[in-house]
Amino acid sequence: MTGTYLGMPAFPKAAHDAVHDPVLRGNLRHATHTIRAKRARAVGELSDWAALREAGRRIKDHTLRHLDRYLVQLEESVTAAGGTVHWAADAEEANRIVARLVRESGESEVVKVKSMATQETGLNEALEAEGIRAYETDLAELIVQLGKDRPSHILVPAIHRNRGEIRDIFRTEMGEWGRPAPEGLTDTPAELAEAARLHLREKFLRAKVGVSGANFMVAETGTLVVVESEGNGRMCLTLPETLISVVGIEKVVPTWRDLEVFLQTLPRSSTAERMNPYTSMWTGTTDGDGPRAFHLVLLDNGRTDTLADRVGRQALRCIRCSACLNVCPVYERAGGHAYGSVYPGPIGAILSPQLRGTASEIDASLPYASSLCGACYEVCPVAIDIPEVLVHLRERVVEGGPAVRQGNTVVLQPAKGHAAERAAMRAARWAFTHPGALRTGQRLASRTRRLHPCALPGPGRAWSGTRDLPAVPPEPFRDWWQRTRGGKDGAK
Amino acid sequence: MSSRERILGRVRRALADVPADEVPYEEAVSRDYLREHGRRTTGETVELLAENLVDYRAVVHRCDAEELPLLVLRLLAERGSQEVLVPPGLPPEWLAGAGPVRVHDRAADTAGRLDRVDSVVTGCAVAIAETGTIVLDGSPDQGRRRISLVPDHHICVVRVPDQVVSSVPQALERLDPTRPLTWISGPSATSDIELDRVEGVHGPRTLEVILLG
Known part of the structure; x- marks a missing residue:
């Protein structure tokens, strides 16, 4: 993952600082409570929610259990539709492929749609090192990029910032990156959105290369789907001549029809809307409409290691809606930065230690960043039993044992710092026998x-x-x- | 070994516990969710579409074929539009009479040129009542994707009731995945400031939907 997360302190230390920041606590409380009530209303509109949730779980489980087959089928479909498929075993390889494709296009800047996968690989920093400038175009990502900050939420990376802070960042930083913020900018959200529109428009209109992720990839047809709100996604997906999409291998679904489940559950779970304002679907390239070259970079980066864990693999069902963050009492108080990963909150607590392993202090502490209340499991639209995986990962941290890292089976040593716990358990075992x-x-x-x-x-x-x-x-x-x-x- | 082989190899080793004779896709996925939510007459479905469009801040108008050209001209005039983008296959009678300069969508035009056009008029492929969504598929009456994106004012004509379906599953059945598709539910919006919805970012900030019946 990105260098900015290296050396993160363990969760309790990072969270300790966050819970003593009254502004942060206020911002998070306001935002998560706003969305919680709205989500409950949006979900309540669908009488068959439980059946949709179960269908989503089964589609994802089935796909994961036959992932090799569906990835090969996807590759065939995308290639047949005029796209080029690349495979990246880890973050470095994905970044290398993207940098090479940008260089080959003769360009030195790209516009980006919000993408968790490229956050995970630290693509922006890698491109910067190659002399390529990456412009984030999602409003929240823009706030994070201009503020030289780190994302703290899957859906709204700048959730830790309130409107006043956003105005200040726009006023001081926009000029460094292009068109400055309008004179007399206030902190009303509509004005802030207008400032972002003006700032980014010149970048969209001249962009030759777009970089995106994808919410879904359909193996049967080779179709990619990006779900968004602002229109920055449409801009990046249609105006440039070259489109590069970096997508985790777990994002594939077997059939076109499968979208009927997720296009109902994702918007309601994430922004609490019946439907998000814009969804783009494209299959390879289309003559005379949109990019002439389309590259799909399929990213592993720890996903196959996660797949090897029979309990933990269910984390790969995640469709990144962020409902679990919004209901989590721990996330609401600690904030996203304490999780030391682009994936914060309950899903991050089970995803990061599996994608990255439990060797670092922060990753070993994440399975404990929960009270196991189970609210995350209840709202999850693909029914990931997050508490079950948390307990499973706690066991792995304390006991050690076999796990798969970079495709190889390794035997993990029991983590340090749990000696008292182990001694207590040994004593209990002796007493009970x-x-x-x-x-x-x-x-x-x-x-x-x-x-x-x-x-x-x-x-x-x-x-x-x-x-x-x-x-x-x-x-x-x-x-x-x-x-x-x-x-x-x-x-x- | 290529990364492709490496990744596929890792996947296969990771799935060593999956039996070869596992239930096939058709049986593994239960589809006991609803095809549509609630029973409605055709008229009620169109009504629901209008309601949900308005709920997400689209402006809805209704008219018949005879009234359409005047309505379109009026909407363009109210907006003060000097130029209007026209997809190649827009029915000519939709934009009859004098009015703003018609700008035809040509491949050679730059995005910067489109940015100076005030409005765009398109048809659509299908509209979804339950979610208040219109879907464009790049057919000749809708044009390439960028024309309904760059101008700030989008007028979309939906033929009711033929183009209206109740639900997302019904819409997907009608759509062709090989075409570039854009699903639009209200004007551009964002929830990025304090998770509260604000209309109007990069896409058209005004979406007017004409229900043509």
């Missing part, structure tokens, strides 16, 4: 209950600082049962 010792211990604990402190000493102090220690009953359960047979004899 030695009933005599357990009984003696429980009786001892019951008889000394008046002497128990109300807070733990030493390193346990932090834990009991915000929690009550469970009270030990006056009599162990087993003794009570032995004495009363569960109260059957009428004895108390």
Whole structure:
């Protein structure tokens, strides 16, 4: 992933700083609460939501279980329609391919549609190093790019910024990149959108190369789909002469008909609309309409490693709607940056440690960035059981064991820093397999209950600082049962 | 080994647990969701389309074939349009009489040239009532994709009830995936500032839909 995420502190440290930022807390609370209620209304309009969700889950699962077949079919369809397909095993290879294609076109700048895949590969920085300027054209991505910032949300990367901050960024930075912000720009959203329109229009009109991702790729027809709101996507997909789309291999669906499910569930889950303002679908190239050259770069970058994990592979069903971020109590308070990845929130907590592995401090901490409340699973339009995968990844972090990295099976060492947890579990195992010792211990604990402190000493102090220690009953359960047979004899 | 072989090899190794005789696609995917939501007469479906278009800030007009040319001229005049883009196969009677200069969509024109045109008039391929969506497929009465994108004012004529379907599944059945498709639901908008919807960014900021019946 991008260099900007290297050396990120573990989630608890990053989140600790974020929760003490009152502006950030206010911005996130406002935005996530606004969208939550709207999403519930939009989903409530469809009486068959549960059936659509189940169909989406099954389509994605089936595709993933036969991914090799569908990728080969997709390649054939795209090629037959006039496109060129490239395969990129990792981020560096994807960036290299895109840079080469841009150079071959003779251009030194590209316009970009918002794309998670190219955020993931750090394409903009890689192009910059090759002397190619990449202009982000999605409003939120523009705010992030102008503010030399990092994205903090899948759908709205600048969700951590309020309107006043956005106005300030536009005023000070737009001139550096092209047309400056209009004089006297206020912080009303309509004026800010107008400023973005004026700033980007000259770039759209002269652009020769567009770079995009895609929401869906149809294996049967070779059709790519981009779902958007502003029209910047349409601009980048139709005005340039060359179009390069970088897409994760998990974005393929088998048939044209499958779109009928996702075009109903995605807009309602993400922007809470019946339908997003613009959806573009293209199949290869069309004579006299749009780009003359179309390149599709299929990106692995850890996806096949994720696929090898039988519990974790369900994360690849994700259609990047971001509903799980918007309902997550942890995301709402910690914000997206604390997750140290372009994929924040609950889905990021299971995707990043699988795509990147759990070797770094931040990735090993992500499976713990959750209270396991399950709200994410409930709203997920493809029914990813995020809590299940979180618990599975916690086990992997603590216990180590076999995993696949870059296509090879490796044996992970148990993570450092969980020694106390492991010792406690070992002690519990010993106690539960030695009933005599357990009984003696429980009786001892019951008889000394008046002497128990109300807070733990030493390193346990932090834990009991915000929690009550469970009270030990006056009599162990087993003794009570032995004495009363569960109260059957009428004895108390 | 090429990256293609490397990736496909990794996929196959990752899927070693998938049995060779797994249920085929047709059985694996349940389709017990609805083909459309609720029962409506044709008239009610058109009504729902109008409602949902308006809900997402499109301006809706209704007229018959005889009234159409005057209505189009009036909308262009109200806007003060000097020039109007015309796709190659637009029925000539839609834009009869005097009015703004017709600019024909030519391949040689630059995007900058189109940017100076005030309005565009197109037909459509299909309209979806449940979502308030019109779909363009690049047919001669709609032209290439850029003409309905660069001008700031788009007038789209929908033939009702023939071109109107209830739902997304019904629309996909009618569309040809080999054509470049643009689905439009209201004017350009964004939710990027505080997750609140604001109309008007890069695409046409005014979308007028004429229901021609």
